Amino acid sequence: MTPELQLDRQLCFALYAASRSMTQAYQPLLGELGLTYPQYLVLLVLWEQDGASVKQLGERLLLDSGTLTPLLKRLEAAGLLRRRRASDDERRVEVWLSDTGKALEEKAAAIPQAMRCRYGAEGREAESALLRQTLQQLTMLLQGKPG
Amino acid sequence: MTPELQLDRQLCFALYAASRSMTQAYQPLLGELGLTYPQYLVLLVLWEQDGASVKQLGERLLLDSGTLTPLLKRLEAAGLLRRRRASDDERRVEVWLSDTGKALEEKAAAIPQAMRCRYGAEGREAESALLRQTLQQLTMLLQGKPG
DNA sequence: GGAAATTAAATTGTACACAATTAAATATGC
DNA sequence: GCATATTTAATTGTGTACAATTTAATTTCC
Helix, strand or coil: CCHHHCHHHCHHHHHHHHHHHHHHHHHHHHHHCCCCHHHHHHHHHHHHCCCCEHHHHHHHHCCCHHHHHHHHHHHHHCCCEEEEECCCCCCCEEEEECHHHHHHHHHHCCHHHHHHHHCCCCCCHHHHHHHHHHHHHHHHHHCCCCC | CCHHHCHHHCHHHHHHHHHHHHHHHHHHHHHHCCCCHHHHHHHHHHHHCCCCEHHHHHHHHCCCHHHHHHHHHHHHHCCCEEEEECCCCCCCEEEEECHHHHHHHHHHCCHHHHHHHHCCCCCCHHHHHHHHHHHHHHHHHHCCCCC
């Protein structure tokens, strides 16, 4: 066995396992709101930036239209948002929150604190902020954007 | 906008983005071997532990049979491994590498170094080992296993 | 030793991811 | 001003993820 290929030495697998574990930990909380984890991410962007285009959502979340289009259709079917061709550029599709979608932000506001508790980050704000920044830098590197 | 809900402050999104970026960065290297990233992870386990059961693979990779069964069938169809009911317990399915599957380890041996170069980890072994350990601890926490 | 509980995979159904292609709208260059 | 290139979404097809159910084999417990 090549030592370099040991699973437990792979940063990539540590990332993959942590990311999926985190998503799983969110699931019970998001389930109460009727959301999946990627749907929650889309709403996080829209609560900051209502009316964002599919392209803008994709840039923030690093997702393409092949993922976003069906996801947005499901959120539209759930009544949380509406999709609209922009009048000044018919190629663009703008995504606007409905009142229900806007109102959901209040319920979601409790989630971050609940999760910090869940993964033992309470009282370790500095440590988890550092981890977050390290991951953000790594993402920029992997995306080929000079950091 | 609730400040706590800002996308760029979410550890969960930093993880999600980094994990997918890492998988994307592996893709060109794995593509040459005809593998997807999860398939590569399965092979990492088998190169360490040939003959592992589906359950054992699932425990190492945190995946269930719903994911593994079709993935293993594809690797079997590609001629890299064979699945066999264990004779001492017919519930268990053992996964054994073919000669082709075993031989692939040599080609894969170049991947870790190529990737370290790719994400700027050269000469920063300590830093990336620390990140890996932090992520492994976080995963254990999220999986509810006392760390 | 046989019913009930447990375990291991497979199956079913839904929802991402993402590469590759298509289609429509806008921008560009000559 | 018009052909060409670019941009933006949608579509198509493959491969995960994962919850929930099913099936078959083994344990457990009386």
